[in-house]
Amino acid sequence: MKTSTFAVSALIVLGLAQSCCAQPFMFEAGRFEAGITEPAARRMDNFTGFVFDFNNATAQDRTPNGMLQQNQVAQNPFLSTLPGDGNGQTIVTMGPCAGNTPHTHPRGSEISFMLYGSIEFGMVEENAGMNRLIFENITQNSTIHVPQGVLHFSHNPNCEPAAFLASFAHKDPGTQTMWGSMMRVPTHILHSATGLPERLISGLKQFPLVTAPGTGGEACLRRCGLSFQTANHLTPLNATDLVP
Structure with missing residues (x-):
């Protein structure tokens, strides 16, 4: 019973975390491939704009x-x-x-x-x-x-x-x-x-x-x-x- 309750609670917390936190760290629709995170995009770009002269x-x-x-x-x-x-x-x-x-x-x-x-x-x-x-x-x-x-x-x-x-x-x-x-x-x-x-x-x-x-x-x-x-x-x- 305790194990079942813990599992359900964990799923709820995980779902809330994904719904509240995933979107702000994603790119605008169509700007990058779906699922590409900002760190991944920076790595793909080889950090070329990290310093602007x-x-x-x-x-x-x-x-x-x-x-x-x-x-x-x-x-x-x-x-x-x-x-x-x-x-x-x-x-x-x-x-x-x-x-x-x-x-x-x-x-x-x-x-x-x-x-x-x-x-x-x-x-x-x-x-x-x-x-x-x-x-x-x-x-x-x-x-x-x-x-x-x-x-x-x-x-x-x-x-x-x-x-x-x-x-x-x-x-x-x-x-x-x-x-x-x-x-x-x-x-x-x-x-x-x-x-x-x-x-x-x-x-x-x-x-x-x-x-x-x-x-x-x-x-x-x-x-x-x-x-x-x-x-x-x-x-x-x-x-x-x-x-x-």
Whole structure:
């Protein structure tokens, strides 16, 4: 009797363990063969993405005054073998007066660490937070926390370069740039949302969109001897020019 009770209990515990714990450690359907565990997939891949070298990373966004280098699943498939949503990183290098345009990450919260230099960093809370603006000066060795989906931006107000490392709670956090998205909304809809004359909105849509990191801030441009037109002309950037 005791043996039978023990056997039944063992089967129940085993069943609960399989039902509650097996799924989080399996890959997305269709991504790998059924039954392949994450450690097995990493072994099959020979751990090629275990170390990611930003020194040799290609810039996904590049202007004459900054660049964004990503360690996300599109650049490093090894991240597909991590549990759950995984994680990812981006190094944002900003030259004098460079700005990382207002944007959101729809699939991941962000923690950014200031590598060198200093920047202005801000975010705007969601509607339930009264759209409050949080705007701070961020210096070297400081960390910034940005909730998933919250609008945020940064600007280097100095004549020296700056850089920060953004880490995400997702292997593919995504990015949606606000200005580019807004300019794709029909003009009459923007008129109803803002009250601005449609001719003014149509005029705004004629301006070219600047690839991040853009360069601006009239006072900063004057102080550093730069111009908006030349600073945002898309030409190849030598990464060594931005190393302090």
